Amino acid sequence: MTYCVGLKLNDGLVLLSDTRTNAGLDNIACYRKMYFFEEPGERVIVVMTAGSLSVTQTTLARLEEAIANEMADETTSIMQTPSMLQVATIIGDTLSRTRREILEQCRELSQQASASMIVAGQRKGGTMRMFLIYPEGNFIEATEDTPFLQIGEHKYGKPILDRVVTPATSLADAQKAVLLSMDSTLRSNLSVGMPLDLAVIERDACAVTSRRRILDGDPDFMRMSAAWSAALRESFVKVGI
């Protein structure tokens, strides 16, 4: 399982992913699920992935190959497209094609292979955008009404986002919100695990503003998690029925 969450706010993008991958409960490993494509000042794209590792890794490898190809143009390379919408389209098409190929290979053993992605970014002269790409390659976009997108184990961490996140939320509060959302998920689902990858992209920077790996036992994260638990229990005592 996986938990990735992205926020599209007036001030920028905030993205958080876990790193736990498992093939059964007895085969657990750590894989990055956040990928950066960046030409600072010109274009920044972040991709977060959930689902079968073979599908997501092959999709990302193909996107990178398409960028590096000598014949790359604005119809094939996500670093050359004239819009974020076309970035989402290329990634959706690549994901869908990869998934279908791998599913065909798996069919013999009746195994499943699927994946979804969150794609967020901005190119110079364009607006920030964030998409959730489905396994079939189609996608939806974050809006004013729903400024966050989630993939993987999304339920445990949704109540806090529903309550505190609006497009006007500051980037500092937004980082707190996604970390608390992840904290609830980590507590309830063993298949979501540390370390975490946290990225912030300020509006119009067209570059990654900050990027941080939060390791297991990170003192700041542990302090925040404990303070949140204590605050929740305090609130619980205060609220009357």
Place this chain on the structure above:
Amino acid sequence: MTYCVGLKLNDGLVLLSDTRTNAGLDNIACYRKMYFFEEPGERVIVVMTAGSLSVTQTTLARLEEAIANEMADETTSIMQTPSMLQVATIIGDTLSRTRREILEQCRELSQQASASMIVAGQRKGGTMRMFLIYPEGNFIEATEDTPFLQIGEHKYGKPILDRVVTPATSLADAQKAVLLSMDSTLRSNLSVGMPLDLAVIERDACAVTSRRRILDGDPDFMRMSAAWSAALRESFVKVGI
């Protein structure tokens, strides 16, 4: 969908269920999901249900028929069994048989039919017990380590239970905890809906201590929900990262 939650505490049992039933998003109705079997002072059993309405209603009707039957004895009537374990066994067997029959009828149209239940209660001279009965008829029991059981849409409302409920929780706090757990679920999943049924059974009373239907717009529930939202937002502001 459904959300039902039961707490087995040192002081008694606290049970809460929603009432929304839907066959597709365009066919929504209100059905009770909490059933009482009571001989005050002698025996009290509460059953909460999740899943296909035809399975749960037929199962309950058969349990009631078995109780009313002139030939009823301790192997067929949940009001005569010498233990709560045998209550769970009879209900599990009835549920499993009913589900299999209805599934057989549904097979022609490749439709699914399944259900699960929470069964809680006490008989005079016995201890309080609470079970989660699976569609196959087998069951698990609430323990000191995990004093709560949930059926239906359990994820949104689990973080608050994980944080505040222990066997030593008072019955007043327990009611607050299940209502806040339900509040989170109502906010995030439209297929869980008001009104709610809330029941409390004090230890060794062998009778329903209190039973309350909470209607949509109930001022106490709305006040609690608003206070909790405010307290969460306040806590969010206080916690540093």
